[in-house]
Amino acid sequence: MRISRLAATTATIAASALVLSACAAPQSEVVEGSSITVAWNQPFYSYNANTSFANATANANIIYMTNAGFNYYNNEPALVRDESFGTYEVVSEDPLTVTYTINDDTQWSDGVAVDAADMLLAWVANTGRLNTPDFDPSEFTDPETGEFTDEYPTDVVYFDGSLGTGLDLTAFPEFDGKTMTLTYDEFFVDWELVFGVGVPAHIVASRALDIEDPAEAKQALIDAVVNEDTEALAAISSFWNSGFNFTEMPEDTGLVVGSGPYTITDFVADQYITMTANENYRGDNLPAIEEVTVRFISDPLAAVQALANGEVDIISPQATADVADALAALDDVTVLGGEEAVYEHIDLSFANSKNGTFDNPLLREAFLKTIPRQQIVDTLIQPLNPEAQVRNSQLFLPGAPGYDETVANNGMSNFTDVDIEGAQALIAEAGVTDPAVCILYASNNPRRVNEFALIQASATEAGFVIEDCGSPEWGGLLGTPGAYDATFFGWQSTSLGVTNSSPTFRTGGINNLNSYSNTEVDALLDELDVTLDAERQIEIQVEIDKLLMDDFYGLTIFQFPAVTAFSDRVTNVEPGPLSPTIFWNVWDWEPTENN
Structure with a gap:
């Protein structure tokens, strides 16, 4: 990190702190009494998503609508x-x-x-x-x-x-x-x-x-x-x-102060959070719907059922074949497909882990040899998307410039097929028996439960002792010292920036949740920060991708298939691939005559 000494100056802006504009407020477009309910798979838990604890899509969605x-x-x-x-x-x-x-x-x-x-x-x-x-x-x-x-x-x-x-x-x-x-x-x-x-x-x-x-x-x-x-x-x-960490409506309502088209007005732990049109909002993105409630429903099929029952109006669950079949049977529902800018991956902790197993690179390599990536894709993703393939890059989106080049260079494709004998040989070379691996994942997510079962069965066969560290509060535990040895979840892209992955792999970066540190990677990321040439940008990322694999950082598994469904009570739902996906144009949503 580059350090600059603070200037020894003084400044004041106190005079502006309470000054309100003399200009007339924009004309409200809110339809009085209108309301929409959206299902999301994880509860909100913090109003400051810039901290490592709260850096999660579930928080970012709400913050986006209220700021x-x-x-x-x-x-x-x-x-x-x-x-x-x-x-x-x-x-x-x-x-x-x-x-x-x-x-x-x-x-x-x-x-x-x-x-x-x-x-x-x-x-x-x-x-x-x-x-x-x-x-x-x-x-x-x-x-x-x-x-x-x-x-x-x-x-x-x-x-x-x-x-x-x-x-x-x-x-x-x-x-x-x-x-x-x-x-x-x-x-x-x-x-x-x-x-x-921010706040x-x-x-x-x-x-x-x-x-x-x-x-x-x-x-x-x-x-x-x-x-x-x-x-x-x-x-x-x-x-x-x-x-700003809270899991229900705080007594101190100052904690929900925001600058956006909506403001938080009700929050019941593990059930829902409600936002109402902000009367003090002066921007162009004026909402039409007076009240938006986000209900927390972790089970994708339960979200579909809630949509069918009229309990929610918009859902964007993790897509599975069962979800697709259930949605196809519904009337008066619009279903949109596609592919999200989210990819599933498994990371290994390099330090501060629960058991210290992956401090040893031999055991990191051995464990990666047991991850049944192709089986996970075949079993859980291809029934929904027959064209789905294993993703083989930490930095490049499949089909994007540089992806084929990095796959041919980084060595991740060598871990497509499970190699139990190879894993056993590496464990023996490491001189340990029954190495323990505590795996953190979303235990209230059916697809993740199935993934864990497949990984556990394969790794156990090689000699690892797999501890089920799944938790409904997995998001807040990411990066927590002593909480786990490995974790799998989805990274949601927030931008198209070439440095989008930098905070994940840089020493001390906010998204560096596994204590990874490599001076060569840091130097390449520093170069990437200031490189304008597109070809050199790709070359740098290809080099980083290989260094990550040389360190047995972890493995990417698949790109998320997308599904969004909404009832005839709302229009103008147009999901985007980046965070905050379905919520990016919440101000454009309009109630219909059925609302």
Whole structure:
């Protein structure tokens, strides 16, 4: 990580903190009394998806609907600038300098202005620039929940933010009122994707520093960052990390303050979360439906049944042959297929695991030889998509430029067929007997339960002792020290950026959930960050793909088939391949006469 010393300057934006626009609000398009219910397979559990604990699609969906930003992806997919929220422009290319300006009338749902204090908080949290050096949070992470424990120290500064995404290449920003200017040490190829406003600064600072007035709270946060006030920053970072984690409607309604077209109004643990049109939203993406409820239904067939019963209006379950057959039998339902930008993979923990088994590369290789990837695809995916194939790259989408080249080079295709004898020989060479492997997965997901059964049977035959560490709360446990040895789940792409995978494989990256570290990979990722030539970008990724396989990082398994179905009570549902998939144009959904 590149470190730049903070400038010893002061700034104030307090005057803008409570200023409301004198302009008239856009005309509301909400149909009074209209409501839609959507089924999703995992409960919401945190309003700050920029932390490693909360970095999950289930959280990102809700946050997307309740917060606005400088841009978003449509379903083409293409990046769309939302200039009704704010604007950004490159003011210099050497060095790369970008100025962000939030519109005068952009505000939080509680009426407080969105401004540079919010951007400064996002910057300091997602660069880790002021984090206490050498602090290791793993000592204070609960292996049962994935959250920080009560023993977490109160005198350290540690923002558990989106590290390794490119924002760390920026110097301390210049800011004033509703503008912020970022200057990069080097030209970052995906600069347009790395910065946005996260949680509200006035909420964080007021709770962390016990300051009631929003303007004073914002100024206290600015002072803490500019002056490197360790005591204040310790409290601010601790609240930023954990203060927005909740699994039911919080008593402190400030925790659900957002800037988007909807705001959270009801939340029942493990059942549903409801959002209502935000009266203080001033952007262009005005919703037509007054109330959107997301029900948590983990079983795909149960989601289909809920759609058939009229209990939900939109579903996007994990696609299986049974789901397809059940949907085909329904009347007054539109079914859309396709392929998602999600791929199933299994990762091995390189350190801080439950049993330490995969600290040994021989055992990593042996275990990968037992993964029945072809059987998983044949059994679980091909009945729905006969053309489905095993995916053989960590970085390239099948069919994309570079995919065939990397498959011929990285060696992953050598692990398509199970090799029990080869695995047994490697276990013997490692000099261990009955190596234990705790596997984390979504135990409330039928397809994942079937996958686990296939992996367990194969690995057991080779001599591994497989521990069932499946959990309904698997998402919060990802990256938790001591919780597991291997895990399989789906990575959901959030952008088309060439550096999209960087936080997964970079040492210390927010998506690096298995303590992987390779200096060659880090150096190549650094080069990729600043490489504009498309051919060289592919070459770098091909090199990384092979290094990952040389380290027996893990295996990719298949690309997700997609299915979305919706009733005749709603129109304009047009799912996209990137996160947040079905929700990307929630403001375009319209109720029908049947609503």
